[in-house]
Amino acid sequence: MSRKKQKFNVVIVGSGFSGIVAANILLDAGLDVLLIDENMHTGGQLLRKIPEKLGEYPGYRPDPVKKTGFGFVDSLRKKKIEILNRAIVIGIYPDNKILVEVDEKEVISVAYDVILFATGAREKFIPFKGWTLPGVYSTGLVQVLMKSSGVLPAERMVIGGSGLFLFAAAYEFLKNGGKVDAVLEQTPMFEKMKLLSQFFHQFSKFTEGAKYLLRIVLSGTAVRHRRKIVEARGEKALEEVVTARVNRAGRVIPGSEKIYKTGALAVGYGFTPNVELPQLAGCELEYAPGKGGWVVEVNRELETGIENIFAAGEITGVGGALKSITEGRMAAFAILKRLGKISGEEYSAKSKSLLRQRRRHLKFGEYFNLLYSIPGEMFLDIPGETVVCRCEDVTMDDIRKAVKHGYASPGSLKVAVRTGMGNCQGRICGPNVFEIISALTGEPQRQVGRFSVRPPIKPVSIGSLAEYRDNGKSG
Numbered sequence: 001m002s003r004k005k006q007k008f009n010v011v012i013v014g015s016g017f018s019g020i021v022a023a024n025i026l027l028d029a030g031l032d033v034l035l036i037d038e039n040m041h042t043g044g045q046l047l048r049k050i051p052e053k054l055g056e057y058p059g060y061r062p063d064p065v066k067k068t069g070f071g072f073v074d075s076l077r078k079k080k081i082e083i084l085n086r087a088i089v090i091g092i093y094p095d096n097k098i099l100v101e102v103d104e105k106e107v108i109s110v111a112y113d114v115i116l117f118a119t120g121a122r123e124k125f126i127p128f129k130g131w132t133l134p135g136v137y138s139t140g141l142v143q144v145l146m147k148s149s150g151v152l153p154a155e156r157m158v159i160g161g162s163g164l165f166l167f168a169a170a171y172e173f174l175k176n177g178g179k180v181d182a183v184l185e186q187t188p189m190f191e192k193m194k195l196l197s198q199f200f201h202q203f204s205k206f207t208e209g210a211k212y213l214l215r216i217v218l219s220g221t222a223v224r225h226r227r228k229i230v231e232a233r234g235e236k237a238l239e240e241v242v243t244a245r246v247n248r249a250g251r252v253i254p255g256s257e258k259i260y261k262t263g264a265l266a267v268g269y270g271f272t273p274n275v276e277l278p279q280l281a282g283c284e285l286e287y288a289p290g291k292g293g294w295v296v297e298v299n300r301e302l303e304t305g306i307e308n309i310f311a312a313g314e315i316t317g318v319g320g321a322l323k324s325i326t327e328g329r330m331a332a333f334a335i336l337k338r339l340g341k342i343s344g345e346e347y348s349a350k351s352k353s354l355l356r357q358r359r360r361h362l363k364f365g366e367y368f369n370l371l372y373s374i375p376g377e378m379f380l381d382i383p384g385e386t387v388v389c390r391c392e393d394v395t396m397d398d399i400r401k402a403v404k405h406g407y408a409s410p411g412s413l414k415v416a417v418r419t420g421m422g423n424c425q426g427r428i429c430g431p432n433v434f435e436i437i438s439a440l441t442g443e444p445q446r447q448v449g450r451f452s453v454r455p456p457i458k459p460v461s462i463g464s465l466a467e468y469r470d471n472g473k474s475g
């Protein structure tokens with residue numbers, strides 16, 4: 001970005017599907033747009049660079065959704081747009097300004113008329129005994145290693161947790177030449193049969209799912225339902241994984257343990273929206289299990305409670321790439337209306353069918369989010385000595401004791417035991433800590449609340465902050 005330019009009509013934070021779709025429409029209307037993403041590539045979680053080293057080249061054929069996404073990125077490149085990659089938005093202020101750390105070197109401030117948060121979601125990881133051993137990965141990390149770095153983390157592995165993403169990760173691992181010994185998904189099989197009622201509404205999703213499952217089963221991978229990861233064991237690194245059957249509340253059925261010998265385990269429990277930046281901006285959040293947990297509250301035009309701050313994609317509800325595309329379009333048209341580029345009538349005409357599509361995607365997302373939600377009681381099975389907050393070395397026992405002594409809110413617990421105060425600022429442990437407090441106290445999640453946030457919302461080097469000057473003033 002030209003360092004002289006510090007003001008834009010629209011700043012978009014996040015270059016996933018929702019961000020790139022919105023950017024294309026806004027640019028076509030002649031607006032001045034800055035697209036910011038902390039990743040090196042443009043395209044978010046789904047469109048990571050496909051390295052030549054692993055299986056796919058030459059003749060790599062992305063699935064239709066990814067193909068559409070690469071089309072959006074290509075079309076952006078042909079337009080006059082400022083894109084800041086390796087740039088993290090670390091703060092936002094009421095005078096329509098954000099602070100951005102660029103390239104881990106410098107902090108700059110950028111002003112906007114309108115801002116669109118399209119910050120997506122991250123993976124959830126629930127702690128179990130031994131989870132910090134080398135050889136234990138999150139499913140998202142395994143995917144990033146394969147897609148972005150061309151690295152297969154192991155020759156064979158076991159995959160466990162909850163949700164459809166386990167099957168996507170297994171499929172890609174197999175396609176890239178690995179062997180998956182087992183996929184252990186803890187939701188009961190009979191619950192999954194209800195998915196068939198969605199068959200005609202989301203036909204493409206079903207064909208994609210069927211393709212994954214077929215490849216997994218044909219490869220000889222054992223697919224087990226209602227079985228969860230209980231313990232990772234090994235002297236210096238992972239050697240074996242203890243698994244057990246669970247009841248409907250996600251609690252272990254004693255005597256059902258089974259051991260898998262393996263040097264690599266990938267675990268994932270679905271996604272949680274990245275709402276910290278909107279939270280810092282003062283946008284209202286809502287707790288909606290059907291939308292995947294804490295999400296940003298938006299109106300029909302995807303505007304948050306704060307004027308000129310819009311939100312689109314997974315942060316308004318986990319619902320998949322098609323929902324993010326629809327919302328990218330909706331937010332862009334609403335912004336065009338706000339900035340006087342289209343009339344109210346034009347907006348209504350453009351958004352009519354999008355509103356319908358959004359309702360459908362939200363309904364579909366709700367179905368999956370509820371089906372694969374983690375029963376709160378499961379958190380009570382985390383053993384006392386297990387580390388919950390890795391940055392600050394806080395164990396389940398530390399949390400239990402503190403909650404017993406009255407530190408029963410995320411804020412007071414943070415002060416008492418430092419959970420959420422480390423490098424990740426509670427992004428990894430936070431969703432678990434909120435669940436644990438809720439399970440221990442019996443308070444519903446929406447009452448338990450979340451950690452408060454303040455800038456910088458992500459780790460930033462002291463060097464770049466120290467150098468920061470805002471319009472000549474020291475920062």
Ligand SMILES: Cc1cc2nc3c(=O)[nH]c(=O)nc-3n(C[C@H](O)[C@H](O)[C@H](O)COP(=O)(O)OP(=O)(O)OC[C@H]3O[C@@H](n4cnc5c(N)ncnc54)[C@H](O)[C@@H]3O)c2cc1C
Pocket residue numbers: 013014015016017018019036037038039043044045046087088089090118119120121122123140141143168271274277312313314315319320321322324458
């Ligand atoms: C780890 C992971 C893997 C996934 N893999 C698949 C898959 O294989 N197949 C599938 O169908 N779906 C997958 N999904 C779901 C998929 O991401 C969504 O369905 C959809 O593509 C989301 O689009 P989005 O625009 O809402 O957000 P995303 O694609 O998540 O994009 C959000 C972007 O915002 C950026 N960002 C966030 N905060 C900041 C900040 N403060 N400063 C700067 N940039 C920021 C992030 O770096 C990210 O690139 C995955 C999700 C995750 C979390």
